[in-house]
Amino acid sequence: MTIKKIESAKPKDKNYRISDGNGLSLLILPSGTKTFVYRYRRPVTRKENNITYGKFPELSLADARYLHVQAKALLSKGIDPGEDRKVKKSEESQDNSFESVANEWLKKNSTEWTSKTHRTNQGRLENHVFPYIGRMPIAEITPKEILGLLQRIESKGTHETAHRVSSLCSQVFRYAVFIGKSETDPVHIVKNALPPITKTRKHRAALTDPKEVGKLLRAIEDYPGHHIVKQALRVGLYTFTRSIEIRGMTWDEVDFDRREWRVPSTRMKMRKPHIVPLSNQVRSILTAVKELSLPSKYVFSKCCE
Template sequence: MPLTDTAIRTAKPKERAYKLFDGGGLYLEVAPAGGKWWRLKYRIGGREKRISLGVYPTVGLKEARERREAAKKLLSQAIDPGEHKKQAKAAAAEAVEQATTFEAVAREWYGKKHIAWTPGHQKKILSRLENQLFPYLGNRPFSSLEVSDYLGAIQKAEARGAIETAHRLAQLCGQISRYARISGIAKHDMAAGLTEALSPVQTKHYAAITSPTDLGHLLLAIDAYQGEPAICHSLRILPYVFVRSGELRGAMWEEIDLDAAEWIIPAERMKMRRPHVIPLARQVVKLLHSMRDYSGTQGLVFPSSFSASRCISDMGLLNALRRMGYGKEVMTVHGFRTTASTLLNEQGYNRDWIEAQLAHAERNAIRDAYNRAEYLPERRRMMQEWADYLDSLKTAGK
């Protein structure tokens, strides 16, 4: 006689396990401790077998019967329901494993983080993942990765002499591993402390002229340089503002207020991801007015000669310096920042003013916000005095 919901619900445990049959091989087994399990008895290949169809009341009578019919359908196709269940469980486990490979977790981490980065940084991180980590770790289940696996991947960069890259990869693995631990994907952060096993990074210094006399000669060479207007103007402006090359090359007219003599670089174009105010000396305002004759008043200040929608390249500035006779061991584009920092410090200007103007990171966020607001008048005066000083060096060098 088929089972009823009432009979199942009111079935009491006995000293020994017993069975309540529903028909078609389906029965409910009641354990002495009170648990109730659905079982299905069937025959295949001349052998009698049993499989579990779930636990009551999580699986009710109706669902248990549906599972029995599904099993019968498999049997009609000569498929063992028990083996089919094992295979489905294995496939599900494999799907979960594939969803938590290193590549899957890394892409999930990247998807959450990249919106706060500049396009250039996004491209750099994605390249490190796709070209240097995924080939070795990508298809590995994240939870199976050991310290040796991470080291094996990043030490390939170290082996070819790319020590700094190896350190960057170690930091990247650490960030992803911490994300996996916090997200519950992995129990432990297996990528912690990887840099301890790497050779130390040799600090890279950009070549820069710090002699006032030599600087005067360089400024005269820049003034005399004949080339693409955007290259010429950007090189003439760079010593006065000592921003990073990309910040200058990507300058937009909408960021610059010539009447107020002020240039505000938006956060998304700054390395430290915060707006940067640059007071413009009279000399810079004059050069920018001149640049308008070539680029207009909209869009990029220093567009490439190949496309108005693209700015000049860093290589274009570097090649101009090389044509003037300044090799990489003497002066670099980035070196103008070092030049300004060195000479301004030697002249006794307040270090905080200089650091604020260079847009260097301030560990104390409250102090940093205070400095940027408080030092603007002082920086404005410093930048004009610096511009006048550069002009005096040119005069002395003639």
């Protein structure tokens, strides 16, 4: 077989082959398609089988011969080259599946998220995405398939979940592009196909009337409960921090010299450290509590019981 013979070969009414020897041949279809194939007998059953190497000119004659040498080497060892290719293709498909890439992305981001966020993101993918496109090679997933996935969720009336899943899938695809397992993010093409979420404004209770603020201050000062709880309430007013942060305040977070309360990232909602300046009033409260020498690492130990 030569390049000249391959290029000059014309299609006929039926399939025919041009042999290169040792089982390698060029199969020419009536449509004009030219494909390199290997006809051989399986090692155990001795049944005839064919391996398709690729089409010409996408696959050159030299490359076809190289693949053929590899297949012959396997056959000489008693290994069926056709089955070997199936196994390798299956393994490669699993490594490049959407589920495999998504799990890799989840693991990579697990240190940046809270455990709750990680569980939520993983749950959304496992419940709404993996059963439908999880096993598909991520590079072969089309915008149409993504749209069908999102519309399936949206049809159940869970509009916000559909948008959340859309965002998650988009991040997985962008990660796949970054690591070279996909060339595009199909979610980006269809993201506007979902109807927008209609958000209802939530009015949260807040004191805006100075008289009402005054009543709150007097109520705290007249609080009849435990002394430590009362001091915690007073610190909350001065620092505008959440109750969970005040309850979890430890003495090693308080720096009297620098007049700072350093809340570590592990206790913050956004997982970022937060520095709270200590006013004179707060320093006085904390100093008074410290002088009580309570046997606890927590500043307001009574609040943690």
